[in-house]
Amino acid sequence: MNSLKYESIDNLNIRSATSMGGFSETVLLLSPLPESIRAFEPIWDKLASRFNVIAIDLPGFGKSGGRKELLAPKAMATFVRKAIDHFGGGPMHVVGPDVGSSVALFIGQEDPGRIRSAVVGSAACVYPIESDGILTTMIMDRTNDELQKYSSRDIINGALANMSHYQLTDDLREDYLSSYDNGRFWDTMLFLKALPHELPGLRLKDIQTPVLIIWGRTDPLAILKNGEILHRELPNNQFHILESGHYAWEDTAEEYGDLLVKWIEGEYLKK
Known part of the structure; x- marks a missing residue:
């Protein structure tokens, strides 16, 4: 992954990484929770050798600054559209595992001309809510006391x-952990608690944007359903x-990256 840097987008300090090689297709990677854009390091080189690649820590996630009013799928989708304009790459493929899934789907529904496709997975992103374990508590418990x-x-x-295969380095683990210190982790719960209120607004049958769905078979949180x-x-x-749990982009990085490459190189155009 190229050197991490900060961009001012919508008056926020947003951590990003870019590789702009003059390719015809551009990929925008959205950080998962409780990680950051560094979660894409295992697939970065594979993507950057074929496409223009941009990764951003979403506002309030990873190392990006945030505002509480952005911690909901619809508001975050509006922000991501501003980020697309900021980087100026034209319609992009938005890859949003985990919390990015509902964001990408809302963009595909509300502003389909802004993206070429959406890649989703490992998320509670349908209504009624389908989740298990601690994720259900994070979404449904009003206080998280x-x-x-x-x-x-x-x-x-x-x-x-x-994770059962990918070995986190101490440096990478600390990047994830420190991203959510000082109360930031609890702020991100606002995004999850917005899901039951906003997901009913996703009219899945009306979304014509091509969508690649990638899921870990044994995801114990955002279940396969x-x-x-x-x-x-x-x-x-x-x-x-x-064949992974929740973190398919890391635990099965080779297969995940291959699916992205095939999709972006033309599979997304097939109906």
Whole structure:
């Protein structure tokens, strides 16, 4: 991944990485929770050798500055459209695993001319909510009082333990952990708690944007049923199940990257 830097977008200090090689296709990677854009390091070189690649830590996530009013899917989708304009690459393929999934789907619904396709997965992104374990608590518990008896670092380390193949370096783990220190992790819960209120506004059957759905078969949090529903309801999609848990982009990086390459090189044009 190229050197990390900061861009001023919508009056926020947004951490980003770019590789602009003059290619015909541009990919925008949106950071997952509880990680950052560094989660894409295992697939970065594969993508950057074929496409223009931009990655951003979403506002309030990773190392980016934030505003609480952006911590909801629709508001975040509006921000991402501003980010697309900021980087000036024209219509892009928006890759949004985890919290980026609902964001990408709202862009595909509300402003389809702004993106060429959406890549989603590993997210509670359909309504009624389909989730399990601690993710259900994070979404549905109004206060999270019980969770806040634990430190954010302990919760994040527990979540990252779901990786079974990818070995986090100490540096990378610290990037994730420090991204959510000083109360930032609890602020991100606002995004999750907005899901039951905003996901009913996703009219999946009306979204004509091509969507690539990638899911880990044994995801214990954002369960596979989300992907199955998306595959059934979205009119223009491909659905792939990888042998991973939640973190498919890292745990099965080779397969995940290959799927992205095939999709962006032309599969997204096939109906």
